[in-house]
Amino acid sequence: MMILSPSLFNSDLYQIKETLENLQTLGIGQLHIDVMDNHYVPNLGFNASFVKNLKAHTDFILDCHLMVERPELAIVDFIDAKADIITFHYEATAHHSYIINKIKNSNIKVGIAINPCTPVENLKLLLPQVDQVLVMTVNPGQKNESFLPFTLQKIEQLKSLKQIGNYHYDIQVDGNINDQNISLCVTAGANSIVSGGFIFNNNALESNIQSLKAAIK
Template sequence: MDLRPPAPLLAPSLLSADFARLGEELRTIEAAGAQVVHVDVMDGRFVPNITIGLPVVESLRKATALPLDCHLMIVEPLRYAADFVKAGANWVSVHQEADPHLHRTLAAIRQAGGKAGVVLNPGTPVETLVDLVGDFDFVLLMSVNPGFGGQSFIPRVLDKVRRLDALRSERGVPFFIQVDGGVGSKNAADLIRAGADCLVAGNAVFKAEDPKAAVASLLSEMRSGRTA
């Protein structure tokens, strides 16, 4: 049984987009071939930054047919996770470090109709997920410390991807692996080769001189990593 999605997915992060032109930015990445929209939700408590909330997600849902991937960098995620699904999110991920009742939160996301994900900070081992395999649909590995865009990729996360891929194979459970932070054309193929299935890219797409060309380059690198 193949435990990985048939093709790798690119999820441009709106954190790096022009917030005054979100509709136009969405149309650009759609036309370029991106398959998912990554939405960073920050509360100024779990991370030292504040971004967007439910009303913006509702507006994004009206503006695109692409799956909305909401990454909740917030305290008390159980209070809000299902509401993000109701607002239009297809995927909702919560931090293992922020949630003492993670099993309950994942179940709430699924019950609301969304894909449930667990996020691990760079210093959190993948082994903390052993007893939750089967209760989540994907794992998001942070390859920077969360809170701000434009940070440099932490290379040792490649090993975490390999360990998580090994756990997936050992348990025979088809969850997918996502990586977020410092992702670009220089490391995209290596991440996919290591076992990642979905890459989040912010500055590499929206700060590029030609975002459409940047998406095409990333997708090409990702496909080469899968076929290597």
């Protein structure tokens, strides 16, 4: 199943209620929530209180992407906020299995993210345990980054390992995804697409989402 997950960080928060209503009308069922601590990445993003409020007032699946140092300390707040998916960065911790088990034991799906230069091989022991692998196609938390074509090889590797091991994880991509490169990602094996800047560009949600969908048909 192909999942299109708009990244709210790029939306106009002044119009958040209208934006969410429009996304729902356009058939969007999942939102990507960027959580940043200004340490692991040089920016600040959403927090657990925001997630809790969204859960109370909407029916979206909330995919929380933790770009934070020591995610083992942060996950408790997002578990309490009833996030649907919690994704943490491989590079941000040494306690991968602890985090995975803590999240899964809370009946929440768990994802693991890797930066562009982190090898897929680093994840091999963890792949049977996760529900999602997020391949960053730009360096996280930076502004105006260009899509990195070499990350397509990592998507292909993850697709191959998934088939060989009969694993169940979604392969997600995030980072300057637009109507020019989305088909490359899908062809390589991605089935979960995060897009922010493109979807929310000029607040033309309907036409931008249609462009993405048309590009992968």
